[in-house]
Amino acid sequence: MKNLLDFTKEELSDIIKPAFRAKQIYEWIYKKNVDSFDDMRNLPRDLRDYLKENFYFNPLKKVKEEVSQDGSKKYLFMLKDGKTIESVLLPMKGDEFDENGKLIKHARYTICVSSQVGCKMGCSFCLTAKGGFVRNLTPGEIVEQVHFIKKENKIPYERRVNIVYMGMGEPLNNLNNLAKAIKIFTDNDGLAISPRRQTVSTSGLSSQIVKLGNLNLGVLLAISLHAVNDELRQELMPVNKAYNIASIMEAVRKFPIDMRKRVMFEYLMMDGVNDSIKDAKTLVKLLDGIKAKVNLIYFNPHEGSIYKRPKPENMEKFRDFLQSKSVTCTIRESKGIDISAACGQLKERSKNDNS
Ligand code: SF4
Missing domain, CATH: 3.20.20.70 (Aldolase class I)
Structure with a gap:
């Protein structure tokens, strides 16, 4: 399985055809903040299945969070x-x-x-x-x-x-x-x-x-x-x-x-x-x-x-x-x-x- 976030949009459009799908996937992830491939509703089902089998896009898990009095928040993430x-x-x-x-x-x-x-x-x-x-x-x-x-x-x-x-x-x-x-x-x-x-x-x-x-x-x-x-x-x-x-x-x-x-x-x-x-x-x-x-x-x-x-x-x-x-x-x-x-x-x- 590969991390989808490792790919630039141009790289994705080389793998996933037609090329405009890369733009759609980017938008679902970064603009619409979806949590799963199933939520990417304008992608055909077979493409969603292909993505599910080959990629993930949640490489971090929050382990700990500390909030300072000045409002800073520090996160410990697990890869x-x-x-x-x-x-x-x-x-x-x-x-x-x-x-x-x-x-x-x-x-x-x-x-x-x-x-x-x-x-x-x-x-x-x-x-x-x-x-x-x-x-x-x-x-x-x-x-x-x-x-x-x-x-x-x-x-x-x-x-x-x-x-x-x-x-x-x-x-x-x-x-x-x-x-x-x-x-x-x-x-x-x-x-x-x-x-x-x-x-x-x-x-x-x-x-x-x-x-x-x-x-x-x-x-x-x-x-x-x-x-x-x-x-x-x-x-x-x-x-x-x-x-x-x-x-x-x-x-x-x-x-x-x-x-x-x-x-x-x-x-x-x-x-x-x-x-x-x-x-x-x-x-x-x-x-x-x-x-x-x-x-x-x-x-x-x-x-x-x-x-x-x-x-x-x-x-x-x-x-x-x-x-x-x-x-x-x-x-x-x-x-x-x-x-x-x-x-x-x-x-x-x-x-x-x-x-
Ligand atoms: S050891 Fe590395 S992480 Fe720490 S201050 Fe130096 S460069 Fe930054």
């Missing part, structure tokens, strides 16, 4: 082979009403998806890294995380969401499947999510950043930088041995990006490790000539972590320094701090609950 992954729904802004109570702006959501089961990159601050790498997710397993969460939370089809490839795994280590997932997401008969709403976040695989850029998919890029010198970055992120900071910056400078958008640099701040003004000065130099936005993120300590949450005043000084040098910078409160929103934590806890 067909029993492996588990995490995804997070982050409400960015609630519905907005005018003084008469009339809805003037709909709520905005971001969905953080996983791209692999486990991860090879071994970042020292990350729980996912502890379990090592298991396997790549297929395109359909990536796509279904967003589809499932939209459905589950009754987010209407027309309400576009932002997608960040920032969950478990290094998306650029799974570039072929990622690229296919991006195409499926973007399809107008599918979820119709513009590539400009999709941000690929990488630990800094410079050669893969170049390859992603060459694919010209139109997605946005985020770099998990976290340190401004190779020595510290290597300690935090072993990938830096193969791809140092200079190589990342070079790849970023070549990356095709919408003129109105910026490359995001994620900077996980840890008390006394990377939060000094000296670090801020180096960061400004590194970003010279790049249309960048820096996100300073509070480190969310987990059990056994050697790093600590930074002091708010140091975060603010760091941000103010960057802004004084005309670098766009925001402080991001770790959403879902009470549900351990750093990737891998729900999975880790669930294992403990079961033991």
